[in-house]
Amino acid sequence: GENVEQHPSTLSVQEGDSAVIKCTYSDSASNYFPWYKQELGKGPQLIIDIRSNVGEKKDQRIAVTLNKTAKHFSLHITETQPEDSAVYFCAASITFEKLTFGTGTRLTIIP
Amino acid sequence: DADVTQTPRNRITKTGKRIMLECSQTKGHDRMYWYRQDPGLGLRLIYYSFDVKDINKGEISDGYSVSRQAQAKFSLSLESAIPNQTALYFCATSDDLTGRQETQYFGPGTRLLVL
Numbered sequence: 702g703e704n705v706e707q708h709p710s711t712l713s714v715q716e717g718d719s720a721v722i723k724c725t726y727s728d729s730a731s732n733y734f735p736w737y738k739q740e741l742g743k744g745p746q747l748i749i750d751i752r753s754n755v756g757e758k759k760d761q762r763i764a765v766t767l768n769k770t771a772k773h774f775s776l777h778i779t780e781t782q783p784e785d786s787a788v789y790f791c792a793a794s795i796t797f798e799k800l801t802f803g804t805g806t807r808l809t810i811i812p
Numbered sequence: 813d814a815d816v817t818q819t820p821r822n823r824i825t826k827t828g829k830r831i832m833l834e835c836s837q838t839k840g841h842d843r844m845y846w847y848r849q850d851p852g853l854g855l856r857l858i859y860y861s862f863d864v865k866d867i868n869k870g871e872i873s874d875g876y877s878v879s880r881q882a883q884a885k886f887s888l889s890l891e892s893a894i895p896n897q898t899a900l901y902f903c904a905t906s907d908d909l910t911g912r913q914e915t916q917y918f919g920p921g922t923r924l925l926v927l
Contacts, residue, residue: 702871710852735915744816744902744918745855790854799845799870800916804854 703728705793707803715811720781722806724791725773731793734767734774735800739788748789749776778808786810815839816919818903824925825893833888833922835903842908844886845916846870846878849900858901861886862908893926900924 704727714720726734732753737745751758751765751774758765762781767774774793778785791803816837825831835844846858857870859878867878875897879887890897901922907914 707854737918742920744904744920746918747915750915799857799860801857802847802855804852 703731703793703795703801705791705801705803707791707806709806710804711807711809713809713811714781716781716783718781720778720785720808722776722789722791722808723773724775724793724803725771726793726801727772728793728795729769729772730795733794734765735792736765736776737790737792737802739790739805741787745790781810783810783812816903816905816917818901818919818922820922821920822923824927826927827894829893831890831893831924833901833903833924835886835888835919837884837903837905837917839905839907839917840883841905841917842883843906844880845904845906846876846886846888847902847904848872849902849921855902858888890926893924895926898924898926 707724735750736748738748739745749760749763749765751767756767762779764777786809789806792800794800819834842863845860847855848858849855856872858876859870860868861880864880877889903919904916906916
């Protein structure tokens with residue numbers, strides 16, 4: 702089955718700087734890659750996703766890149782703000798199949 | 813997401829007890845999931861159901877069972893709870909539109925402590 706590795710497990714950045722979280726996946730058939738944000742005391746929420754037919758997707762300060770050849774994808778957050786502090790999860794799946802999640806990254810934005 | 817509710821939100825139980833965690837959704841989604849979250853291990857899938865008549869084991873189903881009572885309800889049971897089942901449990905739902913893997917919507921979680 703699919704295996705998703707996520708790094709780093711913790712990340713601290715100064716407010717206003719950029720943050721990058723990286724994930725690798727094992728199943729070359731995977732074609733859907735979402736990112737979820739989990740705030741304290743809440744369930745994860747989707748923030749952005751990408752499908753294998755594109756290499757990059759951007760939504761305001763958040764972007765995701767995908768390298769199918771290397772089987773890795775990354776989340777980029779620019780101009781970080783205190784409200785970006787949370788745990789972020791990457792995931793991978795084949796269409797119509799279940800998601801496999803990474804182990805999470807705790808991002809702390811330092812004021 | 814208020815459309816996915818979980819009860820109870822917190823539960824303390826003793827080793828050997830049977831407990832049930834309940835999940836209800838008003839999104840009209842066919843697919844429902846139960847995950848377990850442990851520090852450093854992320855979200856691991858326990859069971860999932862793609863419709864009322866479909867139940868599938870996830871990667872860590874041992875010690876758990878589920879019931880899909882209706883499209884909107886999916887319950888997780890621990891037949892005989894043990895301390896290493898202490899964790900945060902999430903229910904999630906998703907739609908299944910042709911050609912697309914849709915977003916999963918998570919409930920607020922149930923924090924379970926097994927003594």
